[in-house]
Amino acid sequence: MIRKLLISAILAGGFALAAHAQQTGLVTLETRQDSQGWEAVGRLDIRGKGFCTAALIQDRLILTAAHCLYDIDGSMVAPDRFTFQAGLRSGQAQTTRLITRTVAHPDYVHTGQATNAREVAIDIAVLELDRPIRNTRMQPYRIAQRPITGDQVGVVSYGRGREEAASLQQVCDVLGRQTGVIVMTCDVEYGSSGSPVFMMDNGETRIASVVSAMAHINGQKVALGTSLEGPLNALLSHFATLGPARPGGTQRLINADERNDTGAKFIRP
Template sequence: MRQFLISAVFLVASTLGSTAQETGLVTLQTRQESTGWEAVGRLDIANKGFCTAALIRDRLILTAAHCLYDTDGSLIAPDRFTFRAGLRDGRAEATRGISRTVGHPDYRHNGDATDPASVAMDIAVLELDRPIRTTRIQPYLIAQRPLTGDKVGVVSYGRGRESAPSLQEVCSVLGRRTGVIVMTCDVEYGSSGAPVFMERDGQTRIASVVSAMAQVDGQKVALGTSLEQPLTALLAHFASMGPARPGGSQRMISIGQRNDTGAKFISAD
């Protein structure tokens, strides 16, 4: 999770005073409380830390592209990732290794965390080594981009709450610009890649992916992608690569320079 200051002028429309009906974070401590959220999981990175990810196909998870990079700016090998769907108090609904990682072809990991063009493309898909096909863990559908004033929710892992997912059922979209969604959702280090949900046609769908924390007029906010078009391009890029190479790592079309202010991870212990 990256953190930086962002000017209020960045917002399309600032509605900082309209958060009275929002809800706080609630830890999903029981199986019953976790119902419907089992496809969100902790994405552990060996010798590094973790992000949050969500299942969008039986063999594909969605997260933030900056989670694919080490502190020196190099890509992390797929075999260092483990996806633990529905992880709660040391037990997961399903655990899978990763056979391939693919970031958005236009994402640039170049050290400029304030660059909206980078945040807007900060998504990646990871191919599981085996599909997840259970009745309790169903892939999420994708929603159209949220609009200013929309109510959204987020499920994430984070610093101080690593052992179970936390749900913020209602937070607000403050604005959007150049493909970046600014939200009041409560996120923390480790929440990178967390799915942002909306209700559409009676279904819970992913509308954005958390990229970074920021501050607007002293208030902490979350930044995410305007997911719909970037994800379409990413999945087309992924499909064009064909089957994963055994033991191999799929690189993006362009790799940026070292990111000295890149993703900060916390211990997954």
């Protein structure tokens, strides 16, 4: 799943797109050599609904978009409907795990068919695996500092028409960011929600954002992502306060009073 922007202006007030450099196209990760370093990205299957993309950030924790936790009718998807297929290529996963608990950002409010930029800015969730992944080829990713306008990033994603193997776009550009939303030229598609956006940090590949939605701004197709630093710290702090997974496995807190409508409207496919 991925959400699609209905209007051209994503953020209210003075947002301008920077010029961008040459970006690379999508490359399908079909072989073990192609997939080296990307094995901890996987397809997050949701029985009866579709799929998103997720990435390993701890040996028992994966990161994805919060809206992936919700069904078409707005109810939360039961954890036992999720399956994480890490390193899936040619229809075969290197490692498969079930999910015991799903936890959205504590301030995330799911609005169904309409949302705003503030929601995109905290559209993240962690899912607890039934067993840890401990594999020398499948190391959890660390988190990068938030990207700024002009930075180059990359994205690994699954999507409609490319469900059986991940695709890598090695170079796309950060066009701007505002209100916690990062606007990028990355090529995303339905199914790319939750895809990790990467940056290099002293030679190490780290996650800098998570894909939330796709949009058109001034006629240009763009991807919208979350600025991870603050939101992810809040999410992991919230997760740390929870006890053992309860029956049903879903955790969410809502602060409806803190919502701020900026006018951006989205729909879910």
